[in-house]
Amino acid sequence: MLSYIARRVALTVPTLLLVMVAVFALIHLIPGDPAQLMLGDAADDATLSQLRQHLGLDRPLTVQFARWLLNVVHGDFGHSITNGLPVLPLLLERIQVSGTIILAAVTLATLIAVPAGLIAAWKQNQTVDVAIVAGATLLLSIPSFWLGLLLMLQFGLKLGWLPVVGYVPLSENFSEGLLYLLLPIATLVMIESGILTRMSRASAIDVLRLEYVTHARAKGVSESQVLRRHVFPNAFGPTLTMIGVILGNLLGGIAVLETVFTLPGIGRLLVDAIYARDYPVVQGVMLLTALTYVFINLIIDLCYPIFDPRVTT
Amino acid sequence: MIFNRSIAFALSVGLVALFVQVSLAYAQDGSALRVRLSSDIRSTDPGTNRDDNTDAVVLHMVEGLVALREDTSVGPMLASKIVASSDGLRYTFTLRDGVKFHNGAPLTAADVVWSWKRYLDPATGWRCLPEFDGRGMTKVLAVEATNPKTVVFKLERPTSLFLTTMARTDCGGAGILHSSSLDSDGRWKQPVGTGPYKFGQWKKGQYIDLVRFENYASLNGPRDGYTGGKKAEVEKVHFMVIPDEIAGKTALYAGAIDVFPEVRSADIAEIQKKPQVKIEVAPAMDMYAFLIQTRDPVLKDVRIRRALALSLDLPAITEAVTEGVCQPNSSAIPSSSMYYSTVQRLGYRRDIAQAKRLLADAGYNGEPIKMITNKRHSESFDSAVLAQAMAAEAGIRIDLEVLDWATQLDRYTKGKYQTMAFIYSARLDPSLSYEMISGPKSTQPRKVWDDSLVQEKLAESTRSSDRAKRQVLFDELHRKMLEDVPFIVLFNSVDAVGLRANVVGYKSWAPAKPRLWNVHL
Numbered sequence: 001m002l003s004y005i006a007r008r009v010a011l012t013v014p015t016l017l018l019v020m021v022a023v024f025a026l027i028h029l030i031p032g033d034p035a036q037l038m039l040g041d042a043a044d045d046a047t048l049s050q051l052r053q054h055l056g057l058d059r060p061l062t063v064q065f066a067r068w069l070l071n072v073v074h075g076d077f078g079h080s081i082t083n084g085l086p087v088l089p090l091l092l093e094r095i096q097v098s099g100t101i102i103l104a105a106v107t108l109a110t111l112i113a114v115p116a117g118l119i120a121a122w123k124q125n126q127t128v129d130v131a132i133v134a135g136a137t138l139l140l141s142i143p144s145f146w147l148g149l150l151l152m153l154q155f156g157l158k159l160g161w162l163p164v165v166g167y168v169p170l171s172e173n174f175s176e177g178l179l180y181l182l183l184p185i186a187t188l189v190m191i192e193s194g195i196l197t198r199m200s201r202a203s204a205i206d207v208l209r210l211e212y213v214t215h216a217r218a219k220g221v222s223e224s225q226v227l228r229r230h231v232f233p234n235a236f237g238p239t240l241t242m243i244g245v246i247l248g249n250l251l252g253g254i255a256v257l258e259t260v261f262t263l264p265g266i267g268r269l270l271v272d273a274i275y276a277r278d279y280p281v282v283q284g285v286m287l288l289t290a291l292t293y294v295f296i297n298l299i300i301d302l303c304y305p306i307f308d309p310r311v312t313t
Numbered sequence: 314m315i316f317n318r319s320i321a322f323a324l325s326v327g328l329v330a331l332f333v334q335v336s337l338a339y340a341q342d343g344s345a346l347r348v349r350l351s352s353d354i355r356s357t358d359p360g361t362n363r364d365d366n367t368d369a370v371v372l373h374m375v376e377g378l379v380a381l382r383e384d385t386s387v388g389p390m391l392a393s394k395i396v397a398s399s400d401g402l403r404y405t406f407t408l409r410d411g412v413k414f415h416n417g418a419p420l421t422a423a424d425v426v427w428s429w430k431r432y433l434d435p436a437t438g439w440r441c442l443p444e445f446d447g448r449g450m451t452k453v454l455a456v457e458a459t460n461p462k463t464v465v466f467k468l469e470r471p472t473s474l475f476l477t478t479m480a481r482t483d484c485g486g487a488g489i490l491h492s493s494s495l496d497s498d499g500r501w502k503q504p505v506g507t508g509p510y511k512f513g514q515w516k517k518g519q520y521i522d523l524v525r526f527e528n529y530a531s532l533n534g535p536r537d538g539y540t541g542g543k544k545a546e547v548e549k550v551h552f553m554v555i556p557d558e559i560a561g562k563t564a565l566y567a568g569a570i571d572v573f574p575e576v577r578s579a580d581i582a583e584i585q586k587k588p589q590v591k592i593e594v595a596p597a598m599d600m601y602a603f604l605i606q607t608r609d610p611v612l613k614d615v616r617i618r619r620a621l622a623l624s625l626d627l628p629a630i631t632e633a634v635t636e637g638v639c640q641p642n643s644s645a646i647p648s649s650s651m652y653y654s655t656v657q658r659l660g661y662r663r664d665i666a667q668a669k670r671l672l673a674d675a676g677y678n679g680e681p682i683k684m685i686t687n688k689r690h691s692e693s694f695d696s697a698v699l700a701q702a703m704a705a706e707a708g709i710r711i712d713l714e715v716l717d718w719a720t721q722l723d724r725y726t727k728g729k730y731q732t733m734a735f736i737y738s739a740r741l742d743p744s745l746s747y748e749m750i751s752g753p754k755s756t757q758p759r760k761v762w763d764d765s766l767v768q769e770k771l772a773e774s775t776r777s778s779d780r781a782k783r784q785v786l787f788d789e790l791h792r793k794m795l796e797d798v799p800f801i802v803l804f805n806s807v808d809a810v811g812l813r814a815n816v817v818g819y820k821s822w823a824p825a826k827p828r829l830w831n832v833h834l
Contacts, residue, residue: 032721083354
């Protein structure tokens with residue numbers, strides 16, 4: 001097991017290096033730079049070049065990249081061009097916000113979607129199945145920002161139950177912080193449970209058709225036991241893969257929701273940094289996202305044997 | 314079953330408790346004014362790492378020797394008297410009595426010298442340094458304290474823009490700072506200025522709090538731009554970073570914020586209809602325009618540029634994209650300027666037949682003309698779409714290219730475009746308005762109007778302080794601009810600010826920056 005983990009971790013090094021080169025190249029290929037944005041419509045050549053020199057943007061790209069990479073290896077992600085803050089603490093602060101929302105939402109979505117999918121598969125083509133599938137399809141068809149705005153208008157503006165803007169860290173005041181997170185988490189739960197329900201249902205239908213399920217039923221095992229002991233463990237693999245994919249995608253995809261709910265998360269940080277051409281922050285976010293993605297996939301891979309003994313490490 | 318009911322009851326009680334707690338937490342007690350910021354500020358250092366939001370926040374904490382008045386002319390702020398020598402090379406500022414910094418220290422001439430020495434040091438990265446180090450309008454040769462209350466500025470050459478540039482918001486109003494604004498290593502810490510609010514807390518990406526400066530020494534009289542009487546009537550100003558427009562509006566309607574600056578023209582009617590909310594509108598000085606690349610193979614022919622101008626119904630574009638809120642203006646000088654004369658009102662009148670004749674004379678055969686636009690400024694994008702349709706009636710083919718703002722700015726700076734729908738930030742003096750468009754393209758590709766005669770007249774306007782003489786020069790420039798068509802001005806926008814109904818004393822104004830003194834709930 002340990003050698004498997006070591007092998008997987010070692011394999012991430014070239015992946016991360018590739019990500020870093022690609023991100024660095026792409027962000028610098030986009031026209032416009034932070035100096036231009038800072039000076040706006042009054043940017044003359046002399047002032048621009050002076051500011052670029054001040055920001056270290058006048059050096060050749062290869063030098064800039066090598067310097068950044070060397071610093072990253074030493075744990076220094078540089079400083080934000082926008083506000084001068086060190087990038088690493090900024091990333092760690094922001095990922096806590098996004099991580100809390102994503103983990104809570106995906107956990108809740110899984111708890112709702114997996115049983116719903118199993119029930120739908122078990123009652124295939126019956127009213128319950130049709131209702132669950134229709135609900136799931138509706139949810140996964142709604143853009144997250146739109147659903148978020150609807151919830152905000154209903155619970156924040158009309159009913160006045162929940163705050164519409166702002167953020168309080170859970171570590172500062174748990175109950176108040178939770179209220180600020182309820183709407184974004186609810187939005188994500190609704191969206192992601194749609195996808196997971198469809199996946200869970202599809203794999204459960206496949207398993208329900210297998211001979212050992214028929215055999216278990218013939219032996220007189222109750223339907224609930226069939227579902228819990230035979231169908232769920234064998235059908236959960238594909239859903240687990242999907243959970244991994246969702247967790248990874250949300251790291252980047254949550255930006256829209258964070259903007260709508262004014263949450264200081266990693267997604268909003270990335271979007272703001274791209275618009276501001278804040279290169280160190282963009283590179284830092286992408287590196288952290290890639291690292292997290294790789295880590296999540298490793299965890300998911302290591303979980304497979306729990307649900308399917310045929311899978312070995 | 315009983316167990317389930319108990320859990321449900323406990324959960325309900327818990328949720329109600331949470332709602333009550335939060336309701337109390339964000340209940341408004343009148344001590345804080347909550348203001349939306351469309352993006353976080355970049356720093357608290359005046360005029361260095363800045364943008365519009367940064368200037369707006371910082372100018373509550375710092376003040377310069379002079380400041381903008383309500384009509385955008387320049388008046389004394391920390392100075393009680395300003396005397397310019399007859400040759401315009403020496404300015405003597407007498408400081409006001411009783412002014413204190415946020416740390417309690419009295420304002421002295423030594424603080425002015427220290428602040429200006431810092432601004433004039435290239436290491437500070439002051440945005441306006443080129444205007445004062447000889448590259449731009451003049452060179453400050455010396456800033457000297459002749460006594461604790463008097464400071465003398467010596468200039469290399471005279472300019473009518475010296476005080477105006479000092480007061481510019483993007484220069485941070487050349488705010489006078491106490492040396493304790495820097496740490497012992499000389500690095501920026503936080504602004505210790507003389508403004509009515511002092512620095513409270515900045516939670517990056519979330520909010521910035523300013524707190525009332527109890528020992529603020531206000532000028533007498535009513536509010537007057539960035540000068541005049543200032544009274545911090547609320548204990549705290551809480552600027553909240555809310556990038557999303559809809560989230561911001563929802564927050565205003567829900568009472569989660571009190572002030573919503575930068576309301577888009579298209580949203581004004583919606584906000585006016587809402588209960589518990591009102592809106593303040595004043596003409597602003599930024600400028601929406603179509604820039605034309607006069608070096609382009611097609612557009613270098615003035616007949617084609619003129620045909621484009623004549624194909625557009627500029628009042629109709631203005632009416633449509635601003636919902637009738639803004640007035641069309643074909644002049645580079647904002648309509649709120651004191652130099653906006655009857656001559657400046659002259660503009661292009663739509664004439665499709667004449668446009669077609671000009672195009673035929675120029676041999677235009679429907680060659681596509683690319684117009685760059687962006688969606689960050691929706692009025693800019695909408696104007697481009699309408700222009701495309703209107704120009705087509707005259708036989709001009711315009712293809713739109715939608716870019717993000719940073720990319721468009723890059724193309725603008727390099728002059729790499731045929732036409733673009735662009736927005737210029739506010740310029741407070743007509744010389745500055747013409748300076749932003751006029752200059753040699755060979756060294757400054759961003760300039761749209763490259764004409765040596767124009768540059769001479771512009772230079773003359775910066776040297777003269779005689780208002781009548783300057784007016785004549787600006788009128789000549791406007792007539793010449795209409796002939797040459799280097800760009801087509803559409804309109805100046807408005808400073809529209811959404812307010813909760815209980816906000817009293819807020820006033821919009823031409824520079825479109827929130828001023829939160831003399832405002833209470």
